[in-house]
Amino acid sequence: MGTDRVLIFDTTLRDGEQSPGCSMTVDEKMTLARKLETLGVDVLEAGFPVASQGDFEAVQRIAREIRGPRIAALARCKREDIALAWDALREARHPRIHIFLATSDIHLAFKLKITRADALQHAAECVAYAKSLCDDVEFSPEDATRSDVEFLCRVLEVAVEAGATTLNIPDTVGYTTPTEYGELIRTIRQRVRGIEKATISVHCHNDLGLAVANSLAGVEAGARQIECTINGIGERAGNAALEEVVMAMHVRADRLPFTTGIQKQEIYSVSQALSEITGSQVQPNKAIVGRNAFAHEAGIHQHGVLSNPLCYEIMTPESVGVSANHLVLGKHSGRHALHMRFHELGYELTKQDLQGVYERFIQLADRKKRIYDQDLISLLANRPPQDHSQGQSVAVMQ
Numbered sequence: 001m002g003t004d005r006v007l008i009f010d011t012t013l014r015d016g017e018q019s020p021g022c023s024m025t026v027d028e029k030m031t032l033a034r035k036l037e038t039l040g041v042d043v044l045e046a047g048f049p050v051a052s053q054g055d056f057e058a059v060q061r062i063a064r065e066i067r068g069p070r071i072a073a074l075a076r077c078k079r080e081d082i083a084l085a086w087d088a089l090r091e092a093r094h095p096r097i098h099i100f101l102a103t104s105d106i107h108l109a110f111k112l113k114i115t116r117a118d119a120l121q122h123a124a125e126c127v128a129y130a131k132s133l134c135d136d137v138e139f140s141p142e143d144a145t146r147s148d149v150e151f152l153c154r155v156l157e158v159a160v161e162a163g164a165t166t167l168n169i170p171d172t173v174g175y176t177t178p179t180e181y182g183e184l185i186r187t188i189r190q191r192v193r194g195i196e197k198a199t200i201s202v203h204c205h206n207d208l209g210l211a212v213a214n215s216l217a218g219v220e221a222g223a224r225q226i227e228c229t230i231n232g233i234g235e236r237a238g239n240a241a242l243e244e245v246v247m248a249m250h251v252r253a254d255r256l257p258f259t260t261g262i263q264k265q266e267i268y269s270v271s272q273a274l275s276e277i278t279g280s281q282v283q284p285n286k287a288i289v290g291r292n293a294f295a296h297e298a299g300i301h302q303h304g305v306l307s308n309p310l311c312y313e314i315m316t317p318e319s320v321g322v323s324a325n326h327l328v329l330g331k332h333s334g335r336h337a338l339h340m341r342f343h344e345l346g347y348e349l350t351k352q353d354l355q356g357v358y359e360r361f362i363q364l365a366d367r368k369k370r371i372y373d374q375d376l377i378s379l380l381a382n383r384p385p386q387d388h389s390q391g392q393s394v395a396v397m398q
């Protein structure tokens with residue numbers, strides 16, 4: 001694997017499921033796990049086995065049945081969590097135990113009620129224990145971006161020494177900025193002894209809408225794994241959206257020369273499956289997978305896209321599995337798009353027909369937000385009488 005290959009760690013079924021209203025049954029998780037395998041994720045975080053019996057079962061089934069990606073299970077820095085995670089994972093072809101322990105002073109004092117020295121000791125012991133069960137261990141210092149940097153480096157050092165092979169740097173509360181996060185990753189690369197034995201991973205939350213930008217800054221600074229979710233679902237404002245980080249690296253390969261193993265044409269299908277399963281609709285203007293991501297309503301834009309999609313599209317809809325571009329017909333649309341839509345519906349309009357229909361269309365679009373195909377067809381009924389003998393009629397093609 002070249003150094004420019006970035007691993008995609010999907011946590012839709014773990015961090016994503018923690019998003020309000022997104023909990024899933026074991027069967028639903030299996031359906032998504034199969035789709036994530038087809039999508040080509042490198043690591044699939046299947047759940048947090050200690051959280052519930054359902055989570056344990058989901059991890060166990062996914063570990064048994066999904067053979068392509070690595071299967072990860074989350075555990076707190078506690079022996080019982082780690083043992084249970086391993087129990088759920090043991091049949092996986094490529095299992096990974098993912099341990100987290102908070103390192104910020106606020107979490108140590110108010111949540112865990114332990115000292116920094118205690119945290120160092122727990123990290124060493126838990127990683128060593130996990131390593132005795134499973135060769136692939138990931139360690140996450142929770143709230144890393146609000147932790148004292150020197151202390152953070154010492155905890156990471158202890159984790160690598162105890163056998164962690166992935167060091168994940170969570171921006172748990174979505175607080176960092178791209179420049180700051182990039183600097184943190186560089187500092188870690190410089191100051192953590194043994195860091196060359198581990199892959200650095202980024203895990204960014206979206207509280208300030210910066211999760212994707214922060215993740216990419218982390219990769220530019222040397223991280224080689226991105227933790228992300230389909231549609232960006234996750235705790236509070238969510239996680240970095242898988243489709244966005246992947247397509248940013250693809251479309252802007254000139255500035256972000258990194259590759260992934262993602263089958264991009266599967267992106268839309270997984271996104272749709274997740275929405276259907278959780279009942280949580282994607283916002284219409286969501287990048288890559290929103291209903292309007294490839295929709296063009298303004299007449300000038302529609303004309304441009306029809307002449308050459310590159311006028312207003314930086315990637316083709318087909319490249320992410322969307323079957324056709326959606327020209328939204330509204331009051332800003334032009335004659336060209338209207339003519340095209342009638343053609344798609346099986347009606348050939350003469351120039352003269354088009355002019356009349358277009359005028360009625362604009363009047364209707366002024367009153368009505370959405371224009372459906374039925375509306376268009378009913379506009380034809382009002383057309384002025386035609387002289388059929390001279391071939392001026394609206395011909396029905398189907």
Ligand code: KIV
Nearest residue numbers: 100140142143170172
């Ligand atoms: O956001 C976070 O800190 C997490 C960890 C458990 C990795 O999800």
Ligand code: ZN
Nearest residue numbers: 015170172203
């Ligand atoms: Zn998280």
